[in-house]
Each structure stands twice: as C-alpha cells, then as structure tokens.
Amino acid sequence: MGEELVALACTVTPSPSSPVISLAAVVLSQQQVHTSRAFVITLGCMKQPESKILRRHHLLCEAGAVLSPNGDNLNALVEFIGNRPIVGWQLEKRIGALNALLSKRLNFALPNAQVDVARLHQRQLRRLHPEVEAPSSFAQALACWQVPAMDVQSVLGEATASALLYMRLQRVMAQAA
Numbered sequence: 001m002g003e004e005l006v007a008l009a010c011t012v013t014p015s016p017s018s019p020v021i022s023l024a025a026v027v028l029s030q031q032q033v034h035t036s037r038a039f040v041i042t043l044g045c046m047k048q049p050e051s052k053i054l055r056r057h058h059l060l061c062e063a064g065a066v067l068s069p070n071g072d073n074l075n076a077l078v079e080f081i082g083n084r085p086i087v088g089w090q091l092e093k094r095i096g097a098l099n100a101l102l103s104k105r106l107n108f109a110l111p112n113a114q115v116d117v118a119r120l121h122q123r124q125l126r127r128l129h130p131e132v133e134a135p136s137s138f139a140q141a142l143a144c145w146q147v148p149a150m151d152v153q154s155v156l157g158e159a160t161a162s163a164l165l166y167m168r169l170q171r172v173m174a175q176a177a
C-alpha cells in the first residue's frame with residue numbers, strides 16, 4: 001500500500017442534466033491527516049433552471065465553489081489523488097457518479113486501490129464481538145471507535161473523519177495481531 005493514502009468523501013445530488021458532485025480528498029500517512037493538503041470541489045453545470053438544486057447541494061455539503069465538470073477540473077482531481085490508495089466510507093456507493101463522470105470526460109475511472117472503511121469497521125467488530133450486531137451508520141462507527149465526528153456535514157469533515165477512523169482501525173487491528 002505505500003506511504004500515503006487519500007481519504008475521499010463524495011456527495012451526489014441528482015439533476016435533470018447532470019449530477020452535482022461535491023467531493024473532498026485529504027492526504028494521510030500512517031501518523032497524521034494532512035488537512036492543509038486538502039482538495040475540495042463541487043462539480044455541476046450552472047444552468048438557470050437548476051440553480052436551486054446547486055444552491056441547496058452547496059449549502060448541505062459546505063464544499064468549495066461550483067465549477068464546471070470539464071477536463072481541467074477533473075484532471076486536477078486525478079493529479080491530486082495520483083496513484084495513492086483511496087480510503088473512504090462506503091466507497092463503491094459514494095464514488096460511482098464520480099467514476100461515471102471521469103469515464104465520460106476522461107475515458108477512465110479511478111484505477112486506484114480502494115479501502116472501504118465501512119467494511120474494515122464491520123470486520124473488526126465481528127472479530128471483537130461476534131455475537132453483537134454492528135452499527136452501520138458512519139456516525140455510529142465514529143462513536144464506536146471514539147473518533148471525533150469533525151464536521152461530517154461538510155465533505156471535508158467527512159473525508160477527515162474517514163481518515164481518522166481508518167487510522168484508528170489500523171491501530172486496533174495492529175494491537176490485536
């Protein structure tokens with residue numbers, strides 16, 4: 001897996017012409033989360049009939065400025081992520097629309113190795129308490145492992161909390177080994 005990873009959070013709001021996608025990517029190493037090196041963007045078309053959708057999405061996700069989902073903006077995201085593995089909560093579900101957009105505009109989806117923190121959480125809980133049903137929401141998982149929730153309303157807060165949860169689970173798994 002390498003020295004650095006990227007925690008990714010992605011929120012999608014469907015729209016008649018194309019979805020509005022807010023995402024945040026945060027670099028993390030084994031020891032710390034580098035929030036100063038965060039990438040936050042909202043991708044969406046700025047058409048008048050959909051302006052309400054954009055405003056609502058932007059307020060709910062507390063993400064960066066709304067930019068066009070063009071090749072330059074998508075290339076900037078891909079370059080930021082690089083070849084580092086991606087960490088996040090329910091990744092397959094969350095980045096499907098992003099991968100579809102990347103495939104449409106750049107002719108490829110994110111090829112990076114992916115670590116789903118939700119699966120790590122479930123696996124670790126089953127190891128420790130096989131008879132207990134594991135909490136399934138992100139907030140419950142953060143509370144279970146005593147990870148600060150940050151501002152999970154924002155995509156940057158969610159990416160940061162995912163990174164912290166991943167780091168906590170890695171430490172717990174190392175101690176159990």
